[in-house]
Amino acid sequence: MTEKADIAVAKFLEHTDAEAASFFDACVRCGECAEACHFFLSTKDPHFTPTYKLEPMRRAYARDKAPFSGLKKAIGLAPKPVTEEELVEWGPLVYDSCNMCGRCTLVCPMGIDIAGTIRKMREGYAAAGLAPEGLERSVEFVKKTSSPMGVTLKALEAQIKHQEKECGIPIEIDKQGADYMAIFSSMEIMGYPEVLGAYAKLFKKAGVSWTISSVAYEATNVGVQIGDGPLAKEIVKRVVDAAEALEVKHVISPECGHAYGAIRWAGPNMMGRQFKFEVVHIIELLDKLRREGKIPPGKKDGRKITLHDPCQIIRRGGLLKEPRSLLDDSCDNFVEMKYAGLTNFCCGGGGGVSANPRAKDLQTKAFSRKMGQLDAIKDLEAIVVPCGNCRTVFEDGLDEYESDYEVLGLSELVAQTLAE
Numbered sequence: 001m002t003e004k005a006d007i008a009v010a011k012f013l014e015h016t017d018a019e020a021a022s023f024f025d026a027c028v029r030c031g032e033c034a035e036a037c038h039f040f041l042s043t044k045d046p047h048f049t050p051t052y053k054l055e056p057m058r059r060a061y062a063r064d065k066a067p068f069s070g071l072k073k074a075i076g077l078a079p080k081p082v083t084e085e086e087l088v089e090w091g092p093l094v095y096d097s098c099n100m101c102g103r104c105t106l107v108c109p110m111g112i113d114i115a116g117t118i119r120k121m122r123e124g125y126a127a128a129g130l131a132p133e134g135l136e137r138s139v140e141f142v143k144k145t146s147s148p149m150g151v152t153l154k155a156l157e158a159q160i161k162h163q164e165k166e167c168g169i170p171i172e173i174d175k176q177g178a179d180y181m182a183i184f185s186s187m188e189i190m191g192y193p194e195v196l197g198a199y200a201k202l203f204k205k206a207g208v209s210w211t212i213s214s215v216a217y218e219a220t221n222v223g224v225q226i227g228d229g230p231l232a233k234e235i236v237k238r239v240v241d242a243a244e245a246l247e248v249k250h251v252i253s254p255e256c257g258h259a260y261g262a263i264r265w266a267g268p269n270m271m272g273r274q275f276k277f278e279v280v281h282i283i284e285l286l287d288k289l290r291r292e293g294k295i296p297p298g299k300k301d302g303r304k305i306t307l308h309d310p311c312q313i314i315r316r317g318g319l320l321k322e323p324r325s326l327l328d329d330s331c332d333n334f335v336e337m338k339y340a341g342l343t344n345f346c347c348g349g350g351g352g353v354s355a356n357p358r359a360k361d362l363q364t365k366a367f368s369r370k371m372g373q374l375d376a377i378k379d380l381e382a383i384v385v386p387c388g389n390c391r392t393v394f395e396d397g398l399d400e401y402e403s404d405y406e407v408l409g410l411s412e413l414v415a416q417t418l419a420e
């Protein structure tokens, strides 16, 4: 084995805990997971069968960690060692064709968590320097500026100033003792800054005190995407330290899929302790404020609108009813797409795929599943996409397929349809 293969295999074995080992032993190769994965469905390429993507890690386990592996090695019955060439060949299966969306787990008769195991497998790739260039570049930006797109505090302040002017409401940075501290993805700050104005409008109406930290405004956790545990922890720690220094009671996770899982579910485990504040998703918070009568709905949007459920918010985050309740209040003509909710298809860009230019063509192919869901709705006009990353994937995908549905954020829609 080369040095890179040694490093990757050592990490694979380190991350083959009891759960991963039981998955490797339990897979009966039935192939059911293929029929759930949008990469397989849109290409019919058997390489994209979810369980196949795990093969190098499974082989490393079978050779070096599985029961009787030592004996099997001694009598020449162990599988061959994983080589660097194989790891390079598998790279597109590990990074380009898995959004870590969790749809395959829903159908697996053995309950195998492919997404979680891909996440562990990426630890080996990242440690060996075999992660895709696009994600490596994001890591460099995060190390320099805390943002995977290189968004500096100065750039954030400029966006805030512009939104303050637009909505006529001040947005305070580093407000000590605020009830809520909001974090945003770089994609929202630069691509959809109106979300800042929407928060200002909604929270003013609700009488909610909130702030943005000057040192921890970024929600994106590129450590989770690339498979770098220490970096993922560092990114979570930055937010935790800032929130605890400002003594806020809650941190608001934004309209971003993986950021929610990273800070809310994985975050306390990474830090090894409970936080001194509660993490809430913006959709949960708006739904709560709506039910408390603090952000009453006004004139509804009359267009025919559907909802895309971002995987990490619905399947791994459980927010099913809340966005629907907000949409029922905000739209006259809200319709569900086929496979809405838990079984919704990923847009194709999650899990770091959209930050990986090598995966662009495959991502576009995978988006054809989404196009099918959208085009099946007669006279559809707009789609609410409550994740900044999914939103860009939708905009690109709709362009590629020459479709002109409008793409909207949920917070902006709720703010636009708020009672005067």
Ligand code: SF4
Residues within 6 Å of the ligand: 036, 037, 038, 039, 049, 050, 097, 098, 099, 100, 101, 102, 103, 104, 105, 114, 115, 346
């Ligand atoms: S987690 Fe999603 S993208 Fe990855 S293999 Fe499973 S269905 Fe496919």
Ligand code: SF4
Residues within 6 Å of the ligand: 026, 027, 028, 029, 030, 031, 032, 033, 034, 050, 051, 107, 108, 109, 110, 111, 112
């Ligand atoms: S559905 Fe589950 S058991 Fe069947 S091949 Fe896929 S991972 Fe293995």
